Amino acid sequence: MSLIPVLPLFLKLNRQYFHNSLLEKGVPRVSVRWSDGRMRTTAGIYRRKTNFLGVKASEIILSRPVLENLPPKALNSTLCHEMIHAWIDLVLKVEEAHGPNFHQRMAEINSAQTDFQVTVRHSFPISNRIPKWVATCPSCKRSFSYRRIVKGAACRSCCNNYFGGRWDQKCVLEFQPFSRSKK
Template sequence: MPLEPLLPLFHRLDRQYFDASLAALINPPLLLRWSDGRLSRTAGFYRFGPGISEIVLSRVVLVPLPPEATLSTLCHEMIHAWVDRVLGLKEVHGPQFKARMAHINQAQPGFQVSLRHSYPLPVQAAAWWASCSNCGKKIAYRRRRKGLACRSCCERHNAGVWDARFALKFSPNTVKQLG
């Protein structure tokens, strides 16, 4: 399935629900793009900081879903940008965000903006196994982490305090995910 061009959707939503205030932003302008394929744990995000203001939508999560999922996610991130850049407020899902979300949801029946999505996320095989040499417990991890210890053993033998005796040993997961 080809990627839907985001700019026409952005401009339409900006005109309908934000009085075209987002397209008019400068210093820095609000950028919009699809992710490069690595964003797989969330549908999108709004990133801001010195010299950057950007909405990124997840190709991996949204492309397999109906177009309403893209509209909903784009609109959600546009509300974040509007609260931050137009209103100048530092709130995440605060009262201004919720009020604008409710206004948009009441204004049209095509899609619903929500605080959290429930889209299916792609399943990723764990890249690492961590094992406790004391109890033999194995735990799957996507990333290798330093300084971790077996929680069960620390609680059982050291009053819940981290102890190097129970440090987890990491080894690569050699089993490939079927799919």
């Protein structure tokens, strides 16, 4: 699949599965674009940022390296997945990753059509790259591979088990270069 303009597809999916709720006065409430080529380990991402003036902006970024050689249903599935995140954030105004609202909307979309399936995790081929960092949880001692240091990243398992799913400083991962962590 060559890269296609994603805005028309966004508008179509918004009309079909989100009742145009991701539009405000006919204008998308979230920008949609292809990545510049650096996004290689995930198919898409939804994020909301606040600039230095306090203006909030939401965007969906689709991975050119991951999606460009896959069939159209991969793009539909990924874009719809990220649109669910936008819908939860902008319409429901709830902070939730893949929680009950996400699963409910995903099930509604999947039952309404058979062209593609929205899933929580994709199974698209991703090139394996050697991690640069190994992060270790100080509580449970589990290790996780990373390509870059993620400030404030915490062990999800420990946060869930000991702090009711909330982030806590006691679970913040400690990063070491990958070469020193090899056994």
